[in-house]
Amino acid sequence: MSQMQNVERQLREMILGLEIGPGERLTERWIESRFGASRTPVRAALLRLETEGLIGRDGRGWTVAPINLAELGQIAVYREAVEVAAVRLTAALEDRSGIDVIAAMLDSCDAETPREEWHRVGMDFHIELARLSGNEFLLRAVRDAMTRLSRARWLEVRDEKALGRAWAEHHAILAAVRSGDAEEAARLLSDHIAGSRDRLVASLHDDRRGLRARGFAVVAA
């Protein structure tokens, strides 16, 4: 594990965990002193985070990517395309063992589970489902999309009922995959993604003043 990878991982965690907020300036010298690394691995880490869309350029300097409401809609279209393609492949597979693993992962979440874990499992459901497709490009696309959505999903106000509904939808998708019904799985997944996007955009839009009050950059376009 090189220094570069360490810095990249830690920065990613700080950004996704909102310790460094959307829109914040990032300077190489700050990162160096923060992580006790020299400029070379820091710069390499920044380059990699840039390609993940977590940071971008502001003039010459670096900033953390803002929460972009318009982008959420575009990502939803993108994820629907790649996730549905993946779930069709997965539903055609004979080996169902991977589905059981995912179901167990979903079931590991209960009333005692911390919110962070619910958040992670909710995203991993999609990533792991795509992994079962065996298509590396679809997997990477889904993982990329979930990373880009991670902060927004975390900021979304969700109650127990919403979580319960999402989990029920997850299970329904798994059931369709398990029974080899690719059309049904695709339809359920499409609906799930669309519903998820609508609730997400509405929640963040309603709460944008509150988010901005916390210093987060929230942009509409």
Added chain:
Amino acid sequence: MSQMQNVERQLREMILGLEIGPGERLTERWIESRFGASRTPVRAALLRLETEGLIGRDGRGWTVAPINLAELGQIAVYREAVEVAAVRLTAALEDRSGIDVIAAMLDSCDAETPREEWHRVGMDFHIELARLSGNEFLLRAVRDAMTRLSRARWLEVRDEKALGRAWAEHHAILAAVRSGDAEEAARLLSDHIAGSRDRLVASLHDDRRGLRARGFAVVAA
């Protein structure tokens, strides 16, 4: 245009143009002397090319990505997902002017057009069609897929008849988009991509000995 961007652009061109062949070793010091740059911008350029899938790691060193026949199949599935999603969005648009630009681009190719231009326009057709969708993620996915396919498509043995057929398919897709028939456009595009993949894989598989004789790394998995 920084040194890093210059090195990245030139390296990409050399790789896509097969001046540096699939599987070849790349060392930072060679690149430095080749382009008269120092290590820092060279390393940054390498990192970026790595995320584009054009180069990868061989142990600690760098190599140009091989021609991977299995990957071609996976990319085809991926491109179908994202290109079809994009063409559906585009077919729903009221503004058809972008379609005319693409049609004109296709028509710019004739018997006098050098092969390089046919190659570029053939790929740009897909990229520009995706651009019309207005979805940045779909556009980037299509561009990424075409970049990864570029070398293989160049190496594919194609005669005038094959090119003519591909161009007719391009025009048919455009016509469906122009008439707002998203289903027809999606179907035609899917068929086009599947046909294209089958011919590509078959051509490269048939010619793999010849390619290896040229020093190109061609792998099946």
Added chain:
DNA sequence: GATACCATTTTGGTATACCAAATTGGTATC
């Protein structure tokens, strides 16, 4: 030929100096 050993060379990770470009903050003027 195959294998082991070892000295030498190569290579990528890192640290740091230098410098131009950009930013910031203070001051003056209206």
Added chain:
DNA sequence: GATACCAATTTGGTATACCAAAATGGTATC
């Protein structure tokens, strides 16, 4: 307050030195 000017500071692009890890090639042995 708004605007202009400018010195000081900050910041990222680049160059280069250092070093550990990896690779290479020669030699010895079976």
